[in-house]
Amino acid sequence: TEDVDGVIVPPISRDDPNVKRLLESDIAVVCVDRRMENVRVDTILSDSQKGAYRAVTHLLELGHRRIGFIGGVPRISTSADRREGYEQALQDQGVPIDSTLVREGDSRRERGRYLTDALLDLDRPPTALFTGNNLTTLGALSALSARDMSVPEEISLVGYDDVPWAMALNPPPTVIGQPAYEMGSRAAELLLQRLDAPN
Numbered sequence: 001t002e003d004v005d006g007v008i009v010p011p012i013s014r015d016d017p018n019v020k021r022l023l024e025s026d027i028a029v030v031c032v033d034r035r036m037e038n039v040r041v042d043t044i045l046s047d048s049q050k051g052a053y054r055a056v057t058h059l060l061e062l063g064h065r066r067i068g069f070i071g072g073v074p075r076i077s078t079s080a081d082r083r084e085g086y087e088q089a090l091q092d093q094g095v096p097i098d099s100t101l102v103r104e105g106d107s108r109r110e111r112g113r114y115l116t117d118a119l120l121d122l123d124r125p126p127t128a129l130f131t132g133n134n135l136t137t138l139g140a141l142s143a144l145s146a147r148d149m150s151v152p153e154e155i156s157l158v159g160y161d162d163v164p165w166a167m168a169l170n171p172p173p174t175v176i177g178q179p180a181y182e183m184g185s186r187a188a189e190l191l192l193q194r195l196d197a198p199n
Contacts, residue, residue: 006191008184010034013075028194032187033178035077042194044187048078048160051176052085052130055158058174059128060093062156067095068119068126070136072107079104082132082160101126105136112139120147127155134161137173 006028011019014037022029023041031043059067069086072079083104087097100122105111112135119126120143131137137159144151151157151173159175 006030006195008032008187008191011036011076013073014077014080028191028198030187030191030194032183033078037077042190044183044190046178046183048081049085049088051160051178052082052132053089054085055130055160055176056086056089057093059130059156059158060089060095062128064126064128064156065095066098066101066124066126067128067130068101068116069103069130069132070112070115070119070140071102071104071132072136074104076107079107079132086130105132107133107135109135109139109142112136113143114139116140116143120149129155129157131157131159134159134163134175137161137163137175138165141169141173 004027007022008030009019010033011031019036020039023039029041031041035043035045056067071083074080090097103115105115112131129140131140140157149155157173159173162177163175
């Protein structure tokens with residue numbers, strides 16, 4: 001780290017010890033996509049809670065009342081924010097939160113597939129799914145495909161994050177996009193400003 005003036009990093013948790021160590025050094029730090037707690041650090045975020053709220057509201061407007069949620073790693077701020085958005089949308093529409101429809105994964109395809117299967121095996125499975133990131137969405141689509149379930153005819157699905165492979169599917173999945181390029185660009189600008197004026 002001696003030759004590094006600054007870093008842009010997505011924290012692995014809300015109390016990421018590696019980011020804390022960087023903050024204690026002379027290296028300028030900008031966190032991107034995920035929030036740290038109890039530390040002062042420049043951070044660039046999109047509104048994950050609002051995005052999740054919009055996704056679930058869309059499913060509610062389609063008439064769904066049993067909406068499964070497959071989130072990411074709970075210690076990551078974006079995962080927690082997306083679950084909060086999911087729950088808030090249900091509450092605002094007077095739909096009780098059913099804990100059997102909520103699963104937390106590891107933001108990976110295989111876990112997304114496994115958790116989708118678990119939700120579909122319930123006595124009263126969901127009629128719609130909201131998945132917390134693009135790899136989880138891919139896992140959910142894999143599980144649905146293995147069961148010959150078509151989207152949106154048999155089950156609705158809204159994912160979070162852009163999916164570069166989406167246009168290969170017919171129809172492409174509905175997703176809440178993140179302004180990834182803009183976030184990266186703004187993080188770089190902020191880092192350069194911090195290097196220019198450390199205080």
